[in-house]
Amino acid sequence: MIYLRLILESFRFAGQALRANLLRTILSLLGVTIGIFAIISVFTIVDSLERSIRNSMNFLGNNVIYVQKWPWSFGGEYPWWKYFQRPAPNIREFRLLERRLENAQGVAIFWDTGNNTLKYRNNNIADINLMGVSYAYNLVSDIPTAEGRYFTTQEVDAARNVIIIGSTIAENLFRNQSAIGKPVRIKGLKFTVIGVMEKQGENMLGAPTNDKNAIIPYGAFSKLFSIGRNGVEPTIALKGYDTDPGLLELEYEAKGVMRNIRGQKPRDDDSFALNRPEMVAEAISGLFRVIGVAGWVIGGFSILVGGFGIANIMFVSVKERTNIIGIQKSLGAKNYFILFQFLFESVFLSLIGGGVGIFIVFLITLIPQDALKLLLSLANISLGLGVSVVIGVLSGIIPAVLASNLDPVIAIRSK
Structure with missing residues (x-):
């Protein structure tokens, strides 16, 4: 009181x-x-x-490790030309990682390239980021669809010409029409739209958002681009489990498997980089x-x-x-x-x-x-x-x- x-x-x-x-x-x-x-x-x-x-940075995904040629940060005095001489990841390594890794709930490979043009009849939209992905890509990166669906395993394995487009692409090409089932052309090759991703809007970093992204099976991507040439190199993404804090077990396992696949000796430096979004964060x-x-x-x-x-x-x-x-x-x-x-x-x-x-x-x-x-x-x-x-x-x-x-x-x- x-x-x-x-x-x-x-x-x-x-x-x-x-x-x-x-x-x-x-x-x-x-x-x-x-x-x-x-x-x-x-x-x-x-x-x-x-x-x-x-x-x-959400496009990088959560609990994901990226196997790439170049590291996101250069530590120490390691000469840049040694990174340049590294081989890029490839389909064979992706398949072996997919079979051998026990601490990954998903393994995907993808390519991406910018400055592409999509056409539908007399309409077109430029400066599109086109990605060729394996089926498990939706496990390592969120692909929310506002309309339609994701790929099936049969579509990816058969390299069918199907495509999932961003909301900005759909708005520019189809106006007020539904995009599902419509044909679009990329470099003269026809693709059928099976999905439209949810609208994300602009971001602070200017990073590619789903709004101007287009996703196709990686086999169909190889019909358009010479994979491994002209800077079009793949990235292998490894999705870890929530029960693996810091993804330490996945990182150690992935490093061992990759060194074994490439036949590296114990004293050899890694010929690959394991990049994580946490580095940027x-x-x-x-x-x-x-x-x-x-x-x-x-x-x-x-x-x-x-x-x-x-x-x-x-x-x-x-x-x-x-x-x-x-x-x-x-x-x-x-x-x-x-x-x-x-x-x-x-x-x-x-x-x-x-x-x-x-x-x-x-x-x-x-x-x-x-x-x-x-x-x-x-x-x-x-x-x-x-x-x-x-x-x-x-x-x-x-x-x-x-x-x-x-x-x-x-x-x-x-x-």
């Missing part, structure tokens, strides 16, 4: 301080407002950017951690100024209410009651400043953004309020201690 009374009295005294010295209080709290605004806005932008970039997280530290530094100076402002308010408040403190003590108020009274008031004032800063960030998130959708998370709101409480405690502790230690007789005599 006493704590409730303390809180209510603290609210009352804080309200009186705001009304009595409105301009002084606003100017003093401005530092906390700016500081919390700077920190929370930086973290909100960073979180939104990171979320958008990670969503842009870790690099992105490291970058955003640096930006987050910069946000703390920028906002920290403003919060420091705001903390001194609140401390100044509290010192003035103690001076103005010294007579009241003496009366309260003479009526039996304990030291801790006086201390908590001023401490709660300091925290309340700090929360007002921090709350205003968070509210400004929230208003900014309401502004429509095409490139980046800003979202103020509950974690960032909690962080802002938590920092405000800490600043309030640190700013008010010394004035509160001084007030609680006042001699009641001397305090009553003060004017």
